[in-house]
Amino acid sequence: MQKLTWDIQYLSPPPAIKYCKKCGKKTEHLCSGLFRINAQRKYLDIWLIYKCSDCDSTWNMTIYSRINPKSIAPEMLEGFYSNNGALAKRYAMDTELIRNNGAEVGFPKYKILGANINFNTPIELHIKSSYPSRLKVSSLLREKMNLSQTAFEQMIISGSIRITSGLDLKKCRLQADAILIIDSL
Ligand SMILES: [Zn+2]
Structure with missing residues (x-):
């Protein structure tokens, strides 16, 4: 991984x-x-x-x-x-x-720094934030991976994307650090 x-x-x-x-x-x-x-x-x-x-x-x-x-x-x-x-x-x-x-x-303005995901290998993705923000983890993932709502939800349902904290990935907001497991396609 x-x-x-x-x-x-x-x-x-x-x-x-x-x-x-x-x-x-x-x-x-x-x-x-x-x-x-x-x-x-x-x-x-x-x-x-x-x-x-x-x-x-x-x-x-x-x-x-x-x-x-x-x-x-x-x-x-x-x-x-x-x-x-x-x-x-x-x-x-x-x-x-x-x-x-x-x-x-409200929502702060932000940039996501880091490499894109190419889905060739399974990834352990760490999303780091120096402050707890109200940004939704799902919005950050969709934005950076360029995924539609439907495509993203299908990944959650199939289990090919998971959050290690066990929180609801559709709802949870970014605290200090979120860790996700993303399978290859
Ligand atoms: Zn005013």
């Missing part, structure tokens, strides 16, 4: 989908990469600023609420004050945090 790896490269963090008062509907909010910090007495509030993609209204996603600054590492605090890009990205990719802030998580 040949081992193959696909790396999912994210081109943007996922949009946060939430109700925009100005637009009067649910819209995609995009991460601005900027933090907002508010100091009150001994405590800090720290947010990551998002903007509605339709009207530019801002939405502040809570990172810390009333936290003692001494409990944050100084380098990290400096990162918040200087709008450190890697730090902003880390929070923007945190789908759990977005959900805990009452927003839905």
